[in-house]
Amino acid sequence: MNRVRRSESDPVGSESSGPLRLLRETHEERVLSVLRTRGPLSRAQLAEQTNLSRATLSSIVQTLLNKLALVEAREVGAVRGRGRPVSVVSLNPAGGLALGIDLGQRRIQVTISNVAHEFVASGAVACADRTPWTRRLQLALDLVDDLTTRHDISLIALAGVGVGIVGPVSTEGSSGVGRSADRIALVRDTLRARFGVPVHVDNNTRLAALAEAVWGAGAGVDSALYLRLSYGVGGGIVLGGRLLAGAGGAAGELGHISVDRDGPACSCGGRGCLERYVSLTTLQEQSENVLDARDDKARDLLAVAGARVGEVLAAACNTVNPEVVVIGGELAETGDHLFKPLQTAFRRHTHSQVHRSVRITRAALGPDAAARGGIALVLTSSPASPNAVLNAPDLEASHP
Amino acid sequence: MNRVRRSESDPVGSESSGPLRLLRETHEERVLSVLRTRGPLSRAQLAEQTNLSRATLSSIVQTLLNKLALVEAREVGAVRGRGRPVSVVSLNPAGGLALGIDLGQRRIQVTISNVAHEFVASGAVACADRTPWTRRLQLALDLVDDLTTRHDISLIALAGVGVGIVGPVSTEGSSGVGRSADRIALVRDTLRARFGVPVHVDNNTRLAALAEAVWGAGAGVDSALYLRLSYGVGGGIVLGGRLLAGAGGAAGELGHISVDRDGPACSCGGRGCLERYVSLTTLQEQSENVLDARDDKARDLLAVAGARVGEVLAAACNTVNPEVVVIGGELAETGDHLFKPLQTAFRRHTHSQVHRSVRITRAALGPDAAARGGIALVLTSSPASPNAVLNAPDLEASHP
Structure with missing residues (x-):
């Protein structure tokens, strides 16, 4: 001694x-x-x-x-x-890399960072709506090869892979239901075999929420609620730097909060879901130019959509009372045409204690948000280590 | 050495x-x-x-x-x-006591437990709706004296006091707004002066939520959402054994989620709030016998109330996707007359992934739930100790 x-x-x-x-x-x-x-x-x-x-x-x-x-x-x-x-x-930036992959509905994104939170490479390819998952994975792997070759990156010090997929993923990405479970297993097994490191899988909208909370509009706050207004409508909740998964992996499913109790049935099993009223798919059926604020009809549609979104955010914020609400997706880019009616409806339907304490803001990250969220998932997971991180070591186990 | x-x-x-x-x-x-x-x-x-x-x-x-x-x-x-x-x-039960006090709207409850989670004394007195807060505190202190005398309890080993009050309380009970802040300061200062131990203050419905999660219908689960249906309608969320406070201390304000976007204005600042439709105060204006299931009118009122509650729970559960929803208060005692329409509306308005993973159940604790929650607040707070609990000690600080 x-x-x-x-x-x-x-x-x-x-x-x-x-x-x-x-x-x-x-x-x-x-x-x-x-x-x-x-x-x-x-x-x-x-x-x-x-x-x-x-x-x-x-x-x-x-x-x-x-x-x-x-x-x-x-x-x-x-x-x-x-x-x-x-x-x-x-x-030390040389201490390791994290790989983030977003297997989106229409787009595959790959982003690579080092453990010092420096993003070292990023790229994306478009894909068709119904591209099979094996093909999506192949597109992602090709993109990884392309990026590492072009930027002369060695993946020998890769610490982990974080992957965003479409649809709900249960706690810690460990399970899903039916096709969802098969998809998660395929993604995890393929990437684990290819890279030989831990693979974390979560819903890609939730990963965008995590990225906004770490690097974007929610950086530095303790609680953030994220809503993505795109062809689909989804969300995520980050509390104390961690994603809230929910018992069935469906926390943050704000697109399926009902805005009309007698509204049409939704494929989720609900009725009158927000997504049916404000998704870009629905709005574009009513006006092809919905994202063009010079169009009168577009402005009217955005005003109604903003009010519906504000009502749903009011319900969600009366429930969790977050510090910040971050709104992303194409619809958020219409600015005040959406945000003014949204804020009015939000204020009208929240407890004063809630709307006094919350800030509503546009997302700060671009289309690589979900891939960055995959990286955040890798960096916030404990690295493999003989001693438990943030806990005193077990004397017996680590000092026999 | x-x-x-x-x-x-x-x-x-x-x-x-x-x-x-x-x-x-x-x-x-x-x-x-x-x-x-x-x-x-x-x-x-x-x-x-x-x-x-x-x-x-x-x-x-x-x-x-x-x-x-x-x-x-x-x-x-x-x-x-x-x-x-x-x-x-x-x-060791002799290791210390915790005192829980509920300064309710119409009732003062005092409950005492030891650190072994054994409840050793409990009592309550009624009070009028508008009883001043100094008087409520005096009633509570008299009750403590009465209980300790009758049960021969010494408070010399008191570890802390947990107090539930009406209205929102900000994070860690450290602040409030206007009269609420004054009330919290009065409660904390009075009890600290009387007992010389740490005093924790939170909203009493949230404390009931915590007690249900520790000892009641949510015992052993990781995430619970509690809704109290009484003269007021409130709630609380417990994640990983801890109450979610929210940025403005208003997390779990389910009574102020709107069920009618054009409904009447509520004193909370919102509009069409659930509380306006299903509080016992409102329902008793429509039928004095609303809690009597033999009454036809009562059954009709409960059916509509159940549906509205189910819709609000659907919105809240699509947001946080808890493992269990616990429903307390007088209205929950009407059983299936409330729960059947509630479950139907809930299922109709939730994502399938959410309603598959959640269990809705009646509260298990009695009217002392909030006082017990005060005790839980004391027992889950770190005891004063030179070393940080659950963290490795700081070598410098604890081993100079």
């Missing part, structure tokens, strides 16, 4: 006894885990997030910088005209 | 070095925290909940039994005609 040595610059001893080393490793893992989940942080932010004293943190960060597990950099975005640029630490 | 000794019965050493002792203390605190939150558990359940190996757990439990921090008992409820009674461990 080594003796514990202490000095000013290394208060807890770098050559330490077994249990002391274990405790220190726990702290190192806490720092690594926070940086992996949140991206580059200043030392002050890191101290707050890890709940470690400045002195302990300083020693831990120094050790990790020496080991090249971390790197130090100037935060580019922090300059903003006042104050000095802030020094931030992040995981 | 003591030498680390190891033996078969005490694999990690009871007289140990500083850091080893710290790690061991972390494990002990993990065990104590889980038992405080969940109540008596078998060793198998405890191993699962603490994520400790059976060997480590066995040693930790033995030490804590020796210290009288824990006691061992036969689980009464586990006999159930088959198998042997299961041996459970719990915190």
Whole structure:
């Protein structure tokens, strides 16, 4: 057993006894885990997030910088005209990659980032509505090959793959029902065989919600509700940095909240679902130019759609009372034509305590949001490690 | 520095070095925290909940039994005609008390439990609708005196007080708006001055939700949505054993989800709120006997009310997709007259993935649910301790 040595610059001893080393490793893992989940942080932010004293943190960060597990950099975005640029630490970009794939209805997107939250490559291909899933997967794999070749990226340090698919996915992507379960198994098995790393699968709209909460319009808030208004209408809820899955994998299915109790039956099993009234598919049946705000008919359609969306958001926000509501999809790009009637209906149907505390905003990310969400899923999942992250290690298991 | 000794019965050493002792203390605190939150558990359940190996757990439990921090008992409820009674461990009932107070609209309830989740005294007094808050507090304090005298209870080991009040309470009971903030400050200051322990304040319907999730119809599930149908209509959401507060303290305000977009204005600021249609106040204006199922008019009213409640629950469940929906309050006691139309409307307006995964059930606890929820709030809050519970200790802070 080594003796514990202490000095000013290394208060807890770098050559330490077994249990002391274990405790220190726990702290190192806490720092690594926070940086992996949140991206580059200043030392002050890191101290707050890890709940470690400045002195302990300083020693831990120094050790990790020496080991090249971390790197130090100037935060580019922090300059903003006042104050000095802030020094931030992040995981070493060479420490690993995460691959995000969105197997969308009409579009396959692949995005690659490193563990320092730097996006290093991104690409997409269109596909037909009814493209079989094996073919969609092949398109995604071809895209991965293309991107890694063009950008000279080696996937040897790939940490995991996060995949967005259409339709509900149960808790932790572990199951689905009928065809959905088959699809999830196909995606997971194919990608696991190809890359040999953990594969996380979730609904692609939910992944877009997660990406908006990590990098987009909901960055830095504790609770965000996301609604996507496109050919389909879906959503997702992020609480404390994690997606709410729901018991049946259907949390955030805001497109299937009813806006007319006697409305038409929906394929989901419900009746009068929001999606039937405000999806781009439905609206384009009424006016081909619905996204063109110069068109009178389009403006009328958007006003009614905005009111219906506002009512559904009111019901959802009276339920979870999030800090921010993020609205994405093509319809959100019509701006005030949708948002003004939406806000009016929202205010009219929410508890004052709810609408006082919530901010409604447009999505900040582009069409790669779901693929980025796949990356977020990889980065927020614990890396394979002999010690549990964020928990004290089990003495017996890790120190026999 | 003591030498680390190891033996078969005490694999990690009871007289140990500083850091080893710290790690061991972390494990002990993990065990104590889980038992405080969940109540008596078998060793198998405890191993699962603490994520400790059976060997480590066995040693930790033995030490804590020796210290009288824990006691061992036969689980009464586990006999159930088959198998042997299961041996459970719990915190020592002498280890402390928790006081739950419900300052309801028409009723003051006080309930006292020990840290082993045993309820040791409970009582209530009625009060008029407009009783001032200072008077309500005095009634509660008189009731505490009465109960402790009658049951010979000493509050010297009181760990905390949890209080339910009417109206929204922001995150962690730290603030409110206007009169609500004043009320919360009055309650907290009065009780802190009287008992000298931490005082937790939350909305009393939310506390009833928490109690149902810990001891009632939602016990053992990961996500529960609670709806209370009484003179007012409110609710609460419990995820992973914790109440969802919401950004403005209004999560679970299901009584203010709109069922008629052009309905009458509500004092909450919304319009066509569920509460306006199904509160006992409204229903009794239409029939004094609304709770009497032998009355034709009552049955018709309950059928319509059930349908409206089912629609609102559908919207809420499409949003959070909980495992169980628990319905409490006087209206729930009418049974199938309410539940049948409720279930029909619910099924008609939910995504199939949602209604397949959710169970709707009546509340299991009585009128002391909110006071019990106050107790749950005390027991699920970290006890004041030099080391953070469920987190590895900060070496600097706890081992200078």
